Amino acid sequence: MSLQRLHLTLGGIVQGVGFRPFVHRLAHELSLGGWVQNRSGQVQIETEGLADTLDSFSQRLIKEAPPLAKPQILHSIRQAIAQSRRDFVILASHTEDAPDIHLPADTHLCADCRRELFDPANRRFRYPFINCTQCGPRYTLIAELPYDRERTSMTNFPLCPACRAEYENPAERRFHAEPLACPACGPQLRWRDETGEAALQVALSALREEQIIAVRGVGGYHLMCDARNAATVARLRTRKQRPARPFALLFDECGEDGNAMLHKYLAPSPSELALLHSPQRPIVLIEARAHNGLAEDIAPGMRRIGAMLPHSPLQALLAADFGAPLIATSGNLSGEPICLDPAEAEARLGRIADGFLHHDRPILRPAEDSVWLCAATPMPIRLGRGEAPQEWQLPGRLARPTLALGGEQKVCIALGWEDRAVISPHIGDLDHPESMAWLTRVVADFSRLYKVQAERIALDAHPHYRGRQHALASALPLHETWHHHAHASALAAEYPQIKHWLTFTWDGVGLGPDGQLWGGEALLGAPGHWLRIASLRPFRLPGGEAASRECWRSAAGLLWEAGLTCPPWHPQLELLQRAWQGGVNSPPTSAIGRFFDAAAAILGVCTQASFEGEAPMRLQALAESVSEGPHWPIHWQAEAGLWLLDWQPWLAGLSDLQIPVAARAWALHDALARAAAELIFLLALPGETAIGGCGGVFQNSLLAERLQHHLGARPLLLPQRQPPNDAGLALGQLMEILAKDCA
Known part of the structure; x- marks a missing residue:
C-alpha cells in the first residue's frame, strides 16, 4: 500500500x-503524522500515511466534525512519499494569509x-465562567482571527498551572479551549x-427580597426580578418606561428532561421545546397555561410568553x-441599546436596578437574545446571541464589496x-442616538x-431613514432599494432554487416606487425584477407618522375614507378631520399593518x-x-392594471356589536x-410560481396558518433563517444589488 x-x-x-x-x-486515532494550523479564517492540515x-481521515473530518463546526474542504493536494x-x-x-474569515x-x-x-x-463547581471547546462565548470575546487566546478578551487572564495542563493535553476536553478559566485564574x-x-x-x-437587579451576561446586561411578583414587575415597567411590551422569562432546566419548570407555567409544543434546547438557546414565544401563577403584567393582552432556558453558566446558577x-429583559431603557460594561450600566441603569451583579470579563461587542416563533414553520423574530453573525452563500458574485444598512x-x-454575506446581530431602532452610535x-x-x-x-430608498446619515458620511456610492422589493428578495435568498415568485409583502409602512406608503402588496417576479400586481385599497393616515403608535388615527382615516363617523377618540377630532379632508399631513397607505x-x-x-x-x-x-x-x-377589483383588495365591506362586521369581539x-x-x-x-398562476409571505405582518402565526389552510396543497413559503420583519431588509438589499450586478 502506497504512502502519501x-x-x-x-x-x-x-x-x-x-x-x-x-x-x-x-x-492520533488513525496513527497519522503531520500538523494542523489556524490561518486567517481557514485551517491548514498536512498529514502523512497510507492512502486508504x-x-x-478526509471523510471523517466532515462527517464527525464537532457540532459547532461547519467545515468545507477548499483544496486537497496529494503526493507520494x-x-x-x-x-x-x-x-x-x-496570520499573514489572505483572509477568509468565518466568525x-x-x-x-x-x-x-x-x-x-x-x-x-x-474544581469548577459553581464557577460561572466554566467552558470548553464546545461551549462558551465566541463572537462577544474574539478580537480578531486566527482564534487564539491572545486575540480574545481573555488575554489578560493568564492560565494557572492546572488550566495550562488541560489546555495542552490532547486527551482533555479543554485542549486548546481559548476562553478556558477556573476560579483560580479566570474572571x-x-x-x-x-x-x-x-x-x-x-x-x-436581592431577588428573593423583591428587588430588581442588573446582571452582566455574555453579550450585555439583563434586568432580572421575580416573575411571580406583581408589584416588582409593575415597578420594573415604571422604571424601564416599558408600559406593555412583553418581558422574557428565564426558566431553570430542571427535571428528568429539563422541562419540569416550563411545563408548570407554559404549554410548549415539541417544536418549541426543540428550539428551547437548541444550541442557540433563543427566547421562544410559547402559550401560557391558565392560572399559572406568573404576574399578570408579564405580557399584558398576549397569549404567548417569551421563554428561554439558561445559555450561560451564570444563568444556570441563578435559575437553579x-x-x-x-x-x-434587556438591560436598557426602552429604545436604547443594551449596556455592556459596569460603569455604563451603573450610569444608565441606576434608576432601574436596585443592585448590580458585575463580572470582569470584557464584552467586546453586544449580542441580545434571539427570539423565535413556531407558527406554520419555526421562524426567527430577532437574531442575536447564539445565531449571529449569520453567514450566507449568495447565488452569484457581487461586483464590489457592499454594505447594506x-x-x-x-x-x-x-x-x-x-x-x-454576513448579517449582524440585532442593533435596534435608529430613532435613538445611542443606536446610531452602535450602527457606526x-x-x-x-x-x-x-x-x-x-x-x-x-x-432603503426612504429619504428620511436615519441610516442615510451614516451612508452619506461614508462618501461611498449609494444604491437605493425599495423597501418591499428588499423584503421579497430576502425571502427569495432562503430558497435559491426557486426562480419565480408571487410574494405577499405585508407590513407597517415602507416607501414604494410611486412615492406612496406601501405595506399590503403582492409582488410577482424575482430579485431585481419585481412587479406589483395587487395591493390593499389605500386609505389616508391623519397625522402621518403619528399613526404608527396612535392606532385610533388609522381607524379614523379608514372610517372617514368610507364616509362613516368615528368615536370621539381625540378632543380635536373635528379639526383633525378637516386637515385630513384637505390632505394636510395625511399620506395614503396600503399598509396592512396600519389596517x-x-x-x-x-x-x-x-x-x-x-x-x-x-x-x-x-x-x-x-x-x-x-x-x-x-x-x-x-x-378584489381591477384598477389601472392593479388588483385592489377592498376593505370597506369588512367595516360593518368589525362594528357589529351583536358578534363577540374575539369572533x-x-x-x-x-x-x-x-x-x-x-x-x-x-x-391563474402556474404551479412553478412559488407563493411566499414576508414583512412583519407574517409574524402573525394565525394569519399564516389561515392562509396555508386556504391554499390547500400549495405551500406557503415563509422565512426560516431571517426574520420576516425589517431585520431581513439588509439581506434583501444585497440580493437586489446582486441581481443588478449579474444582469
Missing part, C-alpha cells in the same frame, strides 16, 4: 469550535460543563465589595438557585463580498473582523400602542381565543387569508 502526503485547506466555521483539537485526536487511511512521519502536532497560528457565534453551556458546574467534587463576579460566590449569593438574596421563573427599525447590517461601531467592527472594506452602500391598527382601535382592543406592533399582537391574541367566526365577503378579530384574519388565496386563483 495529504495537504488540506478547510474553510467555513472551523475556528472557535474545537476543530483543531478534533483534528489532532482523529489523526488518508481517505478515511517514501516514508511518513509519526507525530501529529498543532502549530502556532499563522463563530456564542454557544450555550454544554451538558458536560453543566454537570461539572453542579458537581461539588469538581470573577462582583456585587459592590463582594466577589465570587459571595457576590452571587447577595444577588440571589432561585427555583422559579425570572424576568430576564437595512431600514429604520429592527436594524441589522449585512456585509457582502464575492459570493458571501458595528459597521467598523465588521469591516475589521472580516478584513473587507465596503466600496458601496445599499440602503390591523385601525381594526384593533375599532374593536376597542388597542387605541394607543406603547410599542411597535402592540395593536396587531393584541388583535391576534384575541382572535386565537376562539376557533371560528363569521366569514366576510372578499372583493370579529378571527373573521378579519380569515378574510385577509382568504383574499390572498383568492388572488392566486384570479391570477
